[in-house]
Every structure is written in C-alpha cells, then in structure tokens.
Amino acid sequence: MGAVRTNTRRRAVPWLVLGLWIAVLALASPFASKLGDVQRDRAVDYLPASADSTQVAKIQDRLPGGEATQMVVVYHRDSGLTAADKTTAAAQIERIAGTHQLTGEPRGVPSRDGTTLMYPVASTEPGTDEKARDELVGDVRDIAESGEGLSVVVGGEGPLATDASEVYNALDGPLLYTTAAVVALLLILIYRSPFLWLVPLAVAGMADYLSMGVAYGLNQWFGTSVSGQSSGIMTILVFGAGTDYALLLVSRYREELRRVERPYDAMAAALRGCGPAVLASSGTVAAGLLCLLAADLNSSRGMGPLGTVGVLCALLAMLTLLPAILVLLGRRVFWPLVPRYGSTPKARRSLFAAMGSSAGRRPLTVLAGGAVLLGALALGALNMPGNLKQEDSFTTKPDAVAAMETLAAAYPERGTQPITVITPTDRADSTLAAVRDTGGVDSAERGRSGEGWTEISVLAASAPQSAGETATIEALRDGLDGSYVGGPSAEQIDLEDTNARDRLIVVPLVLVSVLLILVALLRSLVAPLILVGAVVAVWGAALGIGGLVFGPLFGFEGIDPGLGLLSFVFLVALGVDYGIFLMHRMREESLNGTEPVAAALTALRTTGGVIASAGLVLAATFAVLTSMPLVPLVELGFVIAVGVLLDTFLVRTYLVTSASVALRRKLWWPGPLSREPERPVPPKEPERVAASAH
Template identity: 65%
Template sequence: MIGLWLVVLALALPFSGKLGDSTRDQPTDYLPASADSTRVHKLLDQLPGGNTTDLLLVHHRDGGLTAADRETAQRQARAITGEYESTGGKAVPRSVPAKDGKTLLTAFSLTGMEEEARDKAVGDIRESLADPPSGLQVELGGPGALEADSSAIFDSADSTLMLGTATVVAILLILTYRSPVLWLVPLTVVGFAALSSMALVYGLVQAFDLTVTTMNTSVMTVLIFGAGTDYALLLVSRYREELRRHERPFDAMSAALRGCGPAVLASSATVAAGLLCLLAADLNSVSGLGPVGAIGVLCALVAMGTLLPALLVLLGRRVFWPLIPAYGSQLVARRSLFTFMGTSAGRRPVAVLAGGAALLGALALGSVALPGDLRPQDTFTDKPESVSAMETVQTSFPERSRQPVTVLARTGEAARVESTAKSGDGVARVERGRSGGGWTEFAVFAEGGPGSEREKDTIHDLRGELGSLEGAGALVGGPSAEQIDLEEANADDRAVVIPLVLAAVLIILIALLRSLVAPLILAAAVVASWGAAMGLGGLVFGPVLGFEGLDPGVPLLSFVFLVALGVDYGIFLMHRMREESLRGAPVAEAALTALRTTGGVIASAGIVLAATFCVLATMPMVMMAELGFVIAVGVLLDTFLVRTYLVTSASQLLRRWMWWPGRLFREEGAAKARQGE
C-alpha cells in the first residue's frame, strides 16, 4: 500500500503544481455565463483593440497642488502614453482638477491586453511613478488596477494558505498526541491527499474546462487538512483502544477500521454529497467548488483509509511513544469533562435543552446587524493602492463618478440607445466608444458613486429602459453591474442549493442511522449552529473587525460547510450511540456512553477543523475572513454545545423514540412490553 501511494505521489507531483496557473479570478469568471455583465465582458474582446483596461492616475497634495505638481502629472501621463502606444494600446491623458485644488485626476485606457500583460503593465506604471516629489501623493487606481491587485493577492494565496494550515495542524496534533513522532504520520498522509487532489482537479480543468478560482483551491486545501485530520483523529483513537485488546497491530487496525470505518465513510459521503449539491448553483465560482471540494474530501478519505493504516501498522506500537498502549492493559478511567457534561445533561435534560436553544436563538438575532453587501473596493482587509486611489477620488470628486458603466448595443441602433441612456434617471453623461463586429460601446457615468445605492438604481433603470428597445440588443456591464449580477445570482443559488443540501444530508443520515427522528434532530442542530454563527458574525464583522460589508457568497457557502461538516460529529456520536444500543444498552445510557467515549476525539476534531478554517481569516480578503470566522465559530458551537448538551439532552428526553421507526425503536419497545408482562 505504501509503495502504491509513492507511485501515486510521483504521478501527481508534476500536475499538482500546475493547478495554480489554471485558476481564473476575473470577476466574470465567478458569474453565470448568461449574466449581462459576463456577455459584455466577452463581447468587448470583439471590438477593435480587444478588452479595455481602465486606469486612473491620481495626484494629490493635502496643501493644494503646485504648478510643479501639475507639470509632473502631465509629464508622467505623456510618458505612459508613449510607452503603451507601441503595444497597440490607446492612452489619451484627460486631466481633471478637483474644485478644492488638491487633486488632479487623469483617466486613460489600455486596450488589447490579456490578464498577464495587464498586470505587468500596471506594475511597470507604478514603478515609473515611484519616488514622487515630497508631499505629493501619486497613485494608480481604476478597475484595471483593482483587478491587478486582486491577481497579486491570489497568486500568493495557495502557498501561504498551505503553509499556514500545515503549521496549525502540526501544532494541534502535537498537543493532542503528546508524542514526538505520531503527529508526523497523519500530517504526512494529509500532504499526500492534498497533492493528489490538486493533480486530479488540474485534470478536470484540462478535460472539462472546469472553472476553478483561487477561492475554490483555498477552501479545498483547508477542507483536506481539516476533514482529513478529523478522520485521522477518529481512526487513531479507535486504533489505540484496540491495541489494548489485540496483540498484533494488524488485528487491532482491522478491528479499528470495522468499528469506525462506517462512521468515517458516512461522514465523508455527507460532506461530498453536500458539496456536490453546489453543482446546481448558477454562479461559476460556487458550482466549481462542488467537484473541487468533493475531490478533496474523497482523497482525504482514501488516504486516511489506506495509507494511514498501512503506516501505523508498519510502525507498530512504538509510534505512540512515550504513551504506548500495552496489550492487555486497561485504560485508567478518569472523570472527564465530557462525563461531567453528559451527566449534567442527563439530570436536567429539559432545562439544558431549553437553555441551549434559547442561547442559540439569542445569538442568531445578531444576524440583523450584518452589514450590507460588500463593494468591490472593500474586498481587501489591507488596502491596496487601487483602493486608496479610489477613496481619494471619491473624496475629491463627490459630485461625479469616475468608474463608467459599460453599455453595448447593436451599431444600427446606437443613436437610439445613446439618446435613451442620456435621458436616464441618475445618468451624468454618456460617451460613445469603439465600434466593431456589429456592436458599439458606450461609457455611461452615473451621478452616484461606485457601489452606491444610487448607482445601483441607475444600472437597474438602464437595463429596464435599454432592454425595452426592440432590436438594440443592449447589454449593461462593468464592475458595478458585475457586483449586482453577483448578488442576484447568490440569492437565487441560496434558494436552490440549501434545500438540496438538507435533503442530501437527511437521506444519508436516515440510511446510516435507520431512523427518521435522529437525522431530523441532527439536521436541526447544525442549522441552529449556522444561524448562531451568522449572528455572531453580525456582532463582530462591522463593530469589531471594521468590515464594510458582507460578501454575498458567505451565507450559502458557510451553510453548506457547516451543515455537511457539523453532521460529521453527529455521525461520530450517533453511530457510537447506536453501537451501544445494539449491545443492549438503553438509549439514555447509550447516549452517555457515546459522549464519554467519543467526546474527547470529537472535541479534538472540532478544534482542529475550526483552527484550519481560522487560517482563512488570515488571508487579506474580507470574503475569506468572513467565511473562516463563521465556519470556525459554527464548528465550535456545534462541538461544545450542540453535540454535547443539546443532542444528549434530546436523547435523554426522547429515549427509544430517537430511533423511530427503526429496529432499535421496535426492539426496545418489545423489551419494555415483556418487562411489563
């Protein structure tokens, strides 16, 4: 088995490194192909010079611009024009001074550049603008610069995230196992799984032109380390237990796999099924995450079910040094935290259940404080130069927007479209652009600032008025229109995907637990955890972390991950509870035994999973930070409140009805009837 995995690694290594070069992170790569803004982006390539990169050169001095500052601005603008005319681009300086005399704005465009060339051009221009005169602030902004800054952050995301996640997992495994060697084994296996999954995803991209974003690969990395380590913790814990009963490590591992294998298999199937439900989403970034995440989870399952057992058996008992489990020894029974928690839940199940439900409900009320939708300029936790430049422009030019709304229309109807757009509500001015391929481009400047509600209203009005012009084929795009399409697509996807995820999870739980009641309780519990985590986000994102908005994708993605991953721990607990019930223990006793025996490993797994998702919060993107926070908090709530107290209390109250209408429900009912006779 180890030899086979070494062959897999040798085959995967050359391809896993290529995945980063295959990710696509343009705004339109996230959007549905049918969205107006996506169609605009593609049609712009057909116009003379291809797609356009709009840039803003901003010169600002707090005390007011001097004549020398204006001369510097003109010289730099002319230099940029001369540099990029030779590439087939077009750069025409148009300087506009602010009323207060502190800011000078020069707008220009570069055409005919692909993403890599655009990013290089932005970097070269910024380098040429370095070392301005003392007191003069020179920044390059605009949509093109914002996209270049995003690309720079995405380029370093994968390696940084992989290193950070591996470090966190290593530290937690050392603390959990208290062994100088054992922690290396699951961490190595997780690394094998990660490299294999990256190679497989790269193959999917090449074979099926799958849209994979950096967000997808980042989440996949965290998921592999988190879920894979969870499976390892459960298997190693059961293996250590079986080593006390079996002399040969091989026999102990066989027993461990028989004991916890079904729970791990069902757990991974639940996560994979939940993620595959994302294929029903309209957003490319969300639908692409489905197969990417499922591949990561399944690779983690296969590695932990084959390579990890092989390595542990090969290394024998000594891998646990210095706490080696001796054959025939008995584990010293100690009153653990989970024994205390289970006992307290058993004594007052009604009070515990009501109090826990009230706490979760109170936390969920914080959702009303969640900030509004995130604007493109607020997507970074650390302001890049493009965002700083945009803020300077908004302060100095409050009366006008320098970010155009792009309108495309059939050339034969261009005059009618231009006239209608100029008369639109909230439109400041309209400039006719290029024509070619039967299409004409217009730059429409709204009176509202970029991302403002007023600008959004203008875009909606333009789409309504221009769309009613028969034969014009008018389409409205640009950065702000892309954000609107993103928000609307996310809302539609939530309505489709959330019911699918719940249905898939319930079907798997019903098949595993042979019950209808227990799966419904587990599903309701994880939904409550998600609601409470979102509520805590509302109390933290704006007031504490200073985030200006909530990424529209966070509610859906956090729901999918929390439901799928949260049910994992329910499966671990309920599977052991069912195992104890099959041995003849009453439901109340089985629940306490399951909590006592699995509580520690579930807690360790929950802490590891929460910590790995916390690594996302270190990324310089608000969306990653928000997603990592909600999932980490939800996992901790689920681990230490929902699983330990609420599910155990519900089991104490429902007793045999937890297994209705399955075999355990019928058998315990028959046993009670015999006792009564």
C-alpha cells in the same frame, strides 16, 4: 502452512498500499504543479454565469485587443494642485500614452476644489492575459511617480484586479504552511507523542498534493473554474477534514490494540468499527459541496467540485495510506503511551462523562437553555453591516483602494468608475442617444467595435456603488433592449442578486441531500432531523456572533454577499460529521443491547474526546483564513470556525445528547431500534402427573 501464508499476505498488504500511493503521487505530480497556472481571479471567474455583467466581460474578450484594462491615474495635493503638478501629470500621461497602446487620448478631469486631477486610461494590450495586465499596471504605476507633497496613485478596475490577484497568488504558500503548522501543533498536544503527529500530517500533505493534481484534471477535462478562493478552501478541507478522519481512526485503532494482538488485525477491526461513520461523514460533506453546482455564481459553482475533491482525497488517504503506515510502524509509533495488548486504560472521570451526566439528569432543561442561547446569539445577525463594496474587500489598503477613496472625496458629485454598455453595432447610434437621455447619466462615449458589438463607456452622475449609481444601472438595463450593462458596479449588483437566488436553490438541496444520507446511515427519521436542525441553529448563532464583531470589533464596512450561502453549506456538511460520529456509536451501543440512556451517555463518553479534538483541529484550520488579507476570507473563516466550536462543545455534547436521553427509543423511529425488545417468556413448568395406584 496456511497460517504462515496468511501472515505473509498480511505483511505484504501495507507495503502494497504504500507502493500504490507512491505510484499515484508520481503520476499526479506533473498535474499538481500546474494548478497555479490555471488559477483565474478575474471578475468573470467570480461573476454569475447568466448575468448582464458576465455577458459584457465575455463580449469584451472578443472585441479588438480583447478585454480592455481600465485605469485611473489620480494626482492629488491637499493644499491644491500647482501649475508644476499639472505639468508633471501631463508629462507622465504623455509618457504612458507613448509607451502603451491606449484605446483613446487620456483627458484630465479636475475636481471642483482644485486638489485632484484624474486621467482615465484604458489599454487593450493585455487582453485576457492576467500576467500581461499586471505588468501593464505595474509599468503605469512606475511611470506615475509621486513628488514632494504630490500624491499619485493608480486605481480603477484593472489595478484593483491586479491588487486582488497579488493577494490570491500570495495565499497558496502562507495558507499551506500556516495550516500545516496549526494542525501539527494541535496533533502534538492531542497525541502527546513526539512521533505519532507526523503520520497524519504527512498523509494529509500527500492528500493535498493529490487533490491539486485531480483539480487540474477537472479544469482541463471539464472546464471547472479554479480561483484563489476555491483552491485555498480545498487545502483547508484536506487538512481539516482529513485530520478529523485520522483522529477517529487512530482513536479506534488504539482501543483495538489493547484487545487484539497483531497491529494488522487491530487495524482491520478499527476500520470495520469506524469506517462506516467516516464514509458517511465524507459522503455528507461531498454531497453538500456538490449542491453548489446548482449555484449560478461562478465562484460558488467552482468551489463545489474542488471542495469535493479535497474531501474525497483526504478520505482515500486516511482509509488506505494512513492505516498502511500505522501498521508498518507498529505499536511503537504511540511511544511513550504505547497501548499494550491485554492492558486496560486508566479509569478517569472524563469531562465528557460529567457533561453527559448533567445532560442525562435534566435533559429538557438543558435543551431549553441551549435553544434560548442559540436563538439569542442568532439575533446578532440583525447587526450585520451592509453588502461589502470592492474598495472595502482588503484588510490592508492597496493603491487601487487609496485611489478610489481619493476620487470619492474629490468628486462627490459625479461617477468616477465607468459603466460599460455593450450593444449591437447596427443600433449603436440609437443606443448611445438613449444612454445619454437616461436619468442619472453624466456622460457617455462610444468605444471599440467588433464582432457585431460596440462598446459604450458611461459615467454616472452619482458616486460608485451608491444608491444613485445603482438606480442609474437599473434604469439603463430596463431601457436598453438587446444591450448588456456591465462594469465593476454592475458586477456587484449581479453578485448580490445571484447570491440571493442561489440561497433559495442550494440551501434546500443541501438539507435534502444531507437528510437522505443520514436516514440511510441511522435507519431513522427522528435522529437525522435532530442533527440537521442542530447544525442549522449553529449556523444562525455563528452568523449572529459575526454580526456582533465584524463591524464593532474588526471594523469591516460590509459583509460579502456569498457569506450566508457558503457558511451554510460548510457548517451543515461539516457539522453533521460530528453528529454522525456520535450517533453511529450510539446506534452501535443500542444494537448491542444497551438501554437508550446508557447508550447515549456511553457514546458521548467514548467519542467526546475525539470529537472535541477533531472540532478543535477543524476550527483551527478554518481560523487560518482570518489571517488572510481579504475581508471575504476573514469573514468566512471566522463564521465557520465559531460555528464548529459551538457545534463541538455545545450542540454535540449537551443538546444532541440531551435530546437522545429525552426521546429514548423514539430517537430511532421508525427503525427497529425504536421498538421495545421482546421480553423472553419463561418456560412453563411441566404439569405434575399423579402416580397410578396399583
């Protein structure tokens, strides 16, 4: 009777887990569907929390009408504007002014060569409502129509934000579908089963849906910022990391099904075997991502909690829902390669066994060669282009960028993008005079007042985001006490400065947190240092490859200021995953009494395939970002994908294995595995006693 009750309970557990997940997803559904409503992609949502430009954006929100939408309507004819063109321009601007409440009367500014006429236009109608801003920009673009030979484009800060918002809003669907399709294709190739691939893919989809609900809750309860970039990365992490955990679990489950008769018992053994490695792996990624909370950059700080939510939801799903479904489906889910109880897999000379043998024969040579290769690749980072400008952030050219390019060509001698100075109203006159006296300032006009602050719009004598304009912004900040200097160009300066500061704080935090987790898991100091050193070398090499291709091959004009920090966090946290899988199995073999060299080679032979599969899946999911129309996402996806591939097929298989073989027991210093086992002392033979003579 006891055995019957035990079997009944075992059959009930998977159904209970499945029922709990259905209930959880039903509760999360109303919140998950609202995540898009709280996604914000305004400049202030990406800016440094403490920077001047952020304070300007916040104060502008409180001024009458809220944040002003700055636009520039640009009229251009290659052969020179005609009188009819100027009449058309004046009529269109008059219609825009009559349709919308503008902050001032637009005045046309002709270029010296007579080919271009620009009208700066600003309106506070939308305030901070992004949808209203986009509608305003769309309406202005509808009114400002091009004619025969006359080009009319609308640029400026507002239209650029609208174009960026359209790109981010369009990411969710294609990013999810493309990621799911890539993962499905790879799982079909890996499992060679018409059914098995569906299970981890469906579970990952449920984890992604749950993560959306949790992310919305964080936004509502704690004010966590949600941007198009952070929500997209969250989806990538759910599918990439979640599928990695599924691959490890399913691989171990398949092994146990050959040794254990009942699927429930086989799954329990698989969870006991690989569960600690999966938990440590996800903990490492979560700890690394949470270090981004120390960043001052809003976009980086918001990505930390969302990325952590994605990883933890993936972990929860893969350690509860996936095992339950696999147990319910039984062995037949593996058809046609069903692991029969008592069977043994065909012995094959695997690629990873061959790689391990070569690393085992000449470990120091392999280590030296790998170090030289990674170092040479890292030198490519010296070829990185400069920092990315706003107009170069798109892989295709939207109207706002076309307008900026036309302005840069037609007005090379002056600024065309306003610099905003926010000053206390009681000193507005003196500040305006000081601004006009500042070197590099072409013109300055008083704008709105309210809430004790006055807005001053400044045009520099130099082109936007040039060295001259940067010097002007810095001179304004140095010379105006109690005032804030913002605007698009000032925002770019703050982004670059804050990213440099964040690297100095976040990078050490990531390294320390990852090391502590590895030390706790592996009971060693040497092994964690090797793993962390290896992923740092991979990061440098991946950035170097990016430097070799971004400009010459992809044609990118610059590098996103946040690329170094974000790629470091993701590559260190995710790259250590595979080291954990390998080292955990190596330690397991050593605890069972296997000699150090044999333990290293056995660990590589048994985990090499699943690590390679996991690396391919993770690299492919991040490579999906390279198909997106934003240069920062393309650069981030490329560097992480290349780094994961380097880590999977070079560092884990060759370099870490070679280091383990070369160090032998020293790898586990100062833990108990670093000491030679005591040899059993043979029992002494009993002394012979001579028989007494009687």
